[in-house]
Each structure stands twice: as structure tokens, then as C-alpha cells.
Amino acid sequence: MNKLLVALGLAATVALVGCNKDKAPETGATTGEHLENAANQAGHDISNTTAEAANDTATAVDHAAESTTKMADEAAVRAEDAAHDAKEAAKRATAATAGAVEQGATDVKERAQQ
Structure with missing residues (x-):
């Protein structure tokens, strides 16, 4: 974008100096040639910038896609870990419940024998 502004500024400067068709002694180019060169350069600059x-x-877009994929993979791993943890917690709760039921049955049996 800066190159475009420089090229347009150069074209405006050349236009302000005057549009004579005589050869300028410092460069050997006419004002028209300077304008044409500036326009060509601006076109190239626009093309390059685009x-x-x-x-x-x-x-x-590539980085965003890679990041999205990475985050999805991490989320899947965390979900799997959470499911495993839930399964283990359910096993422990079932074992604790079974132990409590057994203990209760033992207590009832002992009281019945007394």
C-alpha cells in the first residue's frame, strides 16, 4: 500500500511540474514518459501487494486450520480422559456400595444371632 501511495505521489508531483513534451535535461525523459513509468510502476506495485x-x-488460513485441528485433537483426548475417569469413579462407587451392603448384611446377621 505504501508503494502505491509513493507511486501516486510521484505521478502527482510530475503532473504538478507540468506536462511538457520536451526532453528534460536531467534525465532525458519527457514528463509523459515519467508519468507512464510511474503508472507502470504503480501497476507492478499493486500486483505485488495483491x-x-x-x-x-x-x-x-493454514495456521487457523492447523490450530483448529490441534485444539480438536486435544479436546478429544481430554474427553477420553474424562470418560475414563468417570468409569473409574463409577467402579469405585459400585465397590463402595457393595461393601456397605455387605457390611450391613453382616451387622444384621450378627444382631440376629445375639
Whole structure:
């Protein structure tokens, strides 16, 4: 974008100096040639800037896709870990309940024998 502004500024400066068709002694080019060169350079600069922006956008999209995939994988691993933890907690709760039932049955049996 800066290159475009510089090129447009150069074109405006040349236009302000005047549009004579005589050869300028310092460069040997006419004002028209300077304007044409500035316009060509601006076109190239716009093309380059557009290509750079497209590359930057593609790179950003690639990084976003990679990050999304990575986060999805991490979420799946965490969900699997949570499911495993829940299963283990259920086993412990079942064992504790069974132990309490057994203890209760033992207590009832002992009281019945007394």
C-alpha cells in the first residue's frame, strides 16, 4: 500500500511540474514518459501487494486450520480422559456400595444371632 501511495505521489508531483513534451535535461525523459513509468510502476506495485496479501491470507488460513485441528485433537483426548475417569469413579462407587451392603448384611446377621 505504501508503494502505491509513493507511486501516486510521484505521478502527482510530475503532473504538478507540468506536462511538457520536451526532453528534460536531467534525465532525458519527457514528463509523459515519467508519468507512464510511474503508472507502470504503480501497476507492478499493486500486483505485488495483491500477491503478498493473498499469500499472507493463505498462510493465516493454514495456521487457523492447523490450530483448529490441534485444539480438536486435544479436546478429544481430554474427553477420553474424562470418560475414563468417570468409569473409574463409577467402579469405585459400585465397590463402595457393595461393601456397605455387605457390611450391613453382616451387622444384621450378627444382631440376629445375639
